[in-house]
Structure formats: C-alpha cells, structure tokens
Amino acid sequence: MGRATGARTRWGRIAAVTVTVVVCLGYAPIAMTELWPYARPGAPALGEWLLGRAVSPEFVADAVRDRTGPYTRSLVPLIVHSVLGGLLMLLGPAQLLSAVRRRIRLHRAAGIAYAAVVYVSMAGAAVYLARTPPGEAFSGAAFWIVLATILTGTVLAVTFGILTAVTGLxxxxxxxxxxGYGYLMTAPLLRLEWGALPALYPGLDLQAVNRVALMHLGALVVLGALLASRALDRRADHPFVTGGWCPAPVLAGAHLAAVAGLLWLGRGFLEHGPEGRRLLLAHLVPYVVIAAVLHLGAARAARRGAGWAREEWRTHLVALCLAPALAAGTEVVCERALGLDPLTALVAGAGISSGFLAFAANVVLSLRVLHGREAARRRSAPAVATTSSTATTAASTATTAP
Incomplete structure (x- = not known):
C-alpha cells in the first residue's frame, strides 16, 4: 500500500511539473510578442495569430480595438511588463525543477533572478494601472481591480518568500x-480561456469572455499552488506546529458564512438575466469542485494521522468558505464607494475573493509556524541556561578545591 501511494505521489509530481513546464514554455513567446503590434502595426504576434485561428480574426480585431487607446498611453511600461512576464514563465519552472532536484546553487541563482524580474515586471504593470482609470482599462473596471489585486499579491508573496528563506524557514x-507563481499563472490560463470559451458561448466578445474567466481563475490558481505545496511537502507532522486552529466549530461557522455569501451572490447575479446566470454558473461549479477537493484532502490527512497536512487543508478550506462572504462585502464597497454598476461590482468581488483569502490562509499558516518555532526556542532556553549554570558551578568548584 505504501509503495503504491509513493508511486502515485511520484507520478503526480511528474505530471504536475510536466504540465507547468509545457504551459509556461508555450506561453513565454506569446507574452513576449503580445504588444509588438501596438508598437509597430503589422508586427507579428504569436498570441494573436493563434487566437485568430482558434476563434476568428474578427474576435481578435475586436480585442485589439478595445485595448489600443489605454495601451498606447503606457506602451513602454507594458512592453517591459510583458517581455519580463515571458521571462518569468521560464524562470518559474527553473526554480521548481532545481528545488525538486535539490540543486541549491542553481535554485538560489534562479530565485534571485526571478525575484528581481518580478519586481521590475510588476512595476511596469503598476505604471499602466496608475495611468489608466478603471473604467478605461482593458475589459473594464472589474478587470482593473483584479489586475491590481494580482499585482499586489504577487509582489507581497515573493517578498514574504524572500524573508522566509533568509530566516531559515x-x-x-x-x-x-x-x-506568487500561481498568481502569475492567471495570464497563460486566461489566454487558454480566450480560445476555449467562445466555443462554449458563441457570440461573446472578449470583454464578456474575460468576465466569465474572472469568476474562477483566482480560485483555480491558488488551488494549484496548494496542491503543489502538498505534493512537495509530504510530512505528516510539523516540528513547530501542534494542535489545530480550525476545530469543528470554526469549520461549521465558515460553512454557514459560505452558504450566506453564495445566496447573496446568487441573488445578485440572477437579477441580471442570461449574463448573470452565465457568470453565476462559471463561479459556482468550480467553487463546489474546489471545496470537494479540499474536504477530501483534509479527510485523507486525518485518516493517516497527518496533523500538519490536515491543518493546511482545513485552513485553506476555511478561507474558501469565507470567499463568498468577502465577495459580497467587496461588491457593496465597489458599488457604493467606487460608483460601479452592480454587475461589475459583483464580478470584481468574486474575482478577487479566493486569491485574497488564499493569501490570508498562507499568512495564518506562517504565523502558526513562527509562533511554534518561538515557543520551541523558549522551551529550550531554560534547559540551556540550567546546563550552562551547572557547568559554571562545577568549574568554580574544581578551581577552588584544595
């Protein structure tokens, strides 16, 4: 049984790494050439060429017209962002493979390059967002809000990644x-949805396709990051973590919050006719599937007595349960404080909630580990002090003895 489980785990890791590498290597040249036509009309762009053949040239032409004005005002920062974004698609797998194969020097060098490129690339995106009012952004205000959230989350995740590496965690x-890399994966996955969703929903323009994609992309990429973390960390227990911060009452309360939030979102989306029903379906089906995956992961960890794995699954499950409530609250804030129309506010809230709360779940897990390490250090300090005092007394006695 153990050998079979190990084999499944090994093949699961191989499959995950293979898919990641293929997607990233395929998207890198698309990202690097995406903005060439805006700088020089008629210049080749691999992404536009592929999308024109996957959907239609008219679909691509509409997309280009939608972006020309806002992109032209910030073309240089966007080119920096897109070219370096393509480079990140290559550096990410290099980091992952060097970590899996324990090539420490290569991993460290790739990590330094990756962090530097993230900061510069995200700075280019920040300039574009700062110069572009939300209502004028590509695909509207909801897309602007989601992009700003992804940018912030990516920069903070990489920063925390650096700090935890330096502090020996x-x-x-x-x-x-x-x-952080999961947040970046929203870019290639969005391009895949550009090619796939028009076949499912014929007649939708790119802005409508983007709204559908925003309903679930954030939840999917953070689930991918969690699955990768669990695949790479097979420990049953953590040396610094005992007990749990997600007991049954917390889980029950989180599930009640999920039901209330989903009812609020459902009522809001259903008020907007066929488009609202389409968006609700795009949000609800992946949400239920992801919740089932988290429940299954926590149950399996509990059966094999893996306390640390169970706690991580449960923490992310609580975060997912709270996502609809956060989305509902964000919808109210966006509508009343930012003046967005109700549907755009709903899309923005649903688009950022899962990614934001997955970040919060990582913060909770980090605090647990830091608290446990500090508690372990304090427990060992008296023993060290007692040992040192005993040694000093013995030395003094030996010195003064006749």
Missing amino acids: PDLHQRWMLL
Missing part, C-alpha cells in the same frame, strides 16, 4: 513562492 518559503 524553507517550507514557508516554498509556499509563498508557489502562491
């Missing part, structure tokens, strides 16, 4: 870097 370093 490799397990937390791994989780933060995977989460």
Whole structure:
C-alpha cells in the first residue's frame, strides 16, 4: 500500500511539473510578442495569430480595438511588463525543477533572478494601472481591480518568500513562492480561456469572455499552488506546529458564512438575466469542485494521522468558505464607494475573493509556524541556561578545591 501511494505521489509530481513546464514554455513567446503590434502595426504576434485561428480574426480585431487607446498611453511600461512576464514563465519552472532536484546553487541563482524580474515586471504593470482609470482599462473596471489585486499579491508573496528563506524557514518559503507563481499563472490560463470559451458561448466578445474567466481563475490558481505545496511537502507532522486552529466549530461557522455569501451572490447575479446566470454558473461549479477537493484532502490527512497536512487543508478550506462572504462585502464597497454598476461590482468581488483569502490562509499558516518555532526556542532556553549554570558551578568548584 505504501509503495503504491509513493508511486502515485511520484507520478503526480511528474505530471504536475510536466504540465507547468509545457504551459509556461508555450506561453513565454506569446507574452513576449503580445504588444509588438501596438508598437509597430503589422508586427507579428504569436498570441494573436493563434487566437485568430482558434476563434476568428474578427474576435481578435475586436480585442485589439478595445485595448489600443489605454495601451498606447503606457506602451513602454507594458512592453517591459510583458517581455519580463515571458521571462518569468521560464524562470518559474527553473526554480521548481532545481528545488525538486535539490540543486541549491542553481535554485538560489534562479530565485534571485526571478525575484528581481518580478519586481521590475510588476512595476511596469503598476505604471499602466496608475495611468489608466478603471473604467478605461482593458475589459473594464472589474478587470482593473483584479489586475491590481494580482499585482499586489504577487509582489507581497515573493517578498514574504524572500524573508522566509533568509530566516531559515524553507517550507514557508516554498509556499509563498508557489502562491506568487500561481498568481502569475492567471495570464497563460486566461489566454487558454480566450480560445476555449467562445466555443462554449458563441457570440461573446472578449470583454464578456474575460468576465466569465474572472469568476474562477483566482480560485483555480491558488488551488494549484496548494496542491503543489502538498505534493512537495509530504510530512505528516510539523516540528513547530501542534494542535489545530480550525476545530469543528470554526469549520461549521465558515460553512454557514459560505452558504450566506453564495445566496447573496446568487441573488445578485440572477437579477441580471442570461449574463448573470452565465457568470453565476462559471463561479459556482468550480467553487463546489474546489471545496470537494479540499474536504477530501483534509479527510485523507486525518485518516493517516497527518496533523500538519490536515491543518493546511482545513485552513485553506476555511478561507474558501469565507470567499463568498468577502465577495459580497467587496461588491457593496465597489458599488457604493467606487460608483460601479452592480454587475461589475459583483464580478470584481468574486474575482478577487479566493486569491485574497488564499493569501490570508498562507499568512495564518506562517504565523502558526513562527509562533511554534518561538515557543520551541523558549522551551529550550531554560534547559540551556540550567546546563550552562551547572557547568559554571562545577568549574568554580574544581578551581577552588584544595
């Protein structure tokens, strides 16, 4: 049984790494050439060429017209962002493979390069967002809000990844870097949805396709980061973590919050006719599937007595349960404080909630580990002090003895 489980785990890791590498290597040249036509009309762009053949040239032409104005005002920062974004698609797998194969020097060098490129690339995106009013952004205000959230989350995740590496917490370093890379994976996955969703929903323009994608992309990428973390960390227990911060009452309360939040979102989306029903379905089906995966992971960990794995699954499950409530609250804030229309506010709330709360779950897990390490250090300090005092007394006695 143990050998079969180990084989499944090994093949699961191989499959995950293979898919990641293929997607990233395929997207890198698309990202690097995406903005060439805006700088020089008629210049080749691999992404536009592929999308035109997957959907239609008219679909691509509409997308280009939607972006020309806002992109032209910030073309240089966006080119920096897209070219370096393509480079990140290559550096990410290099980091992952060097970590799996324990090539420490290569991993450290790739990590330094990756962090530097993240900061510069995200700075280019920040300039674009600062110069572009939300209502004028590509695909509207909801897309602007989600992009700003992804940018912030990526920069903070990489920063926390650096800090945990420097402070000697490799397990937390791994989780933060995977989460940050998960946020970046929204870009290639969005392009895949550009090619796939028009076949499912004929006649939708790119802005409508983007709204559908925003309903679940954030939840999918943070689930991918969690699955990768669990695949790389097979420990049953953590040396610094005991007990649990997610007992049954907390889980029950989180599930009640999930039901209330989903009812609020459902009522809001259903008020907007066919588009609202389409968006609700795009949000609800992946949400239920992801919740089932988290429940199954926690149950399996409990059966094999893996306390640390169970706690991580449960923490992320609580975060997912709270996501609809956060989305509902964000919808109210966006509508009343930012003046967005109700549907755009709903899309923005649903688009950022899962990614934001997965970040919060990582913060909770990090605090647990830091608290446990500090408690362990304090427990060992008196023993060290007692040993030192005993040694000093013995030395003094030996010195003064006749």
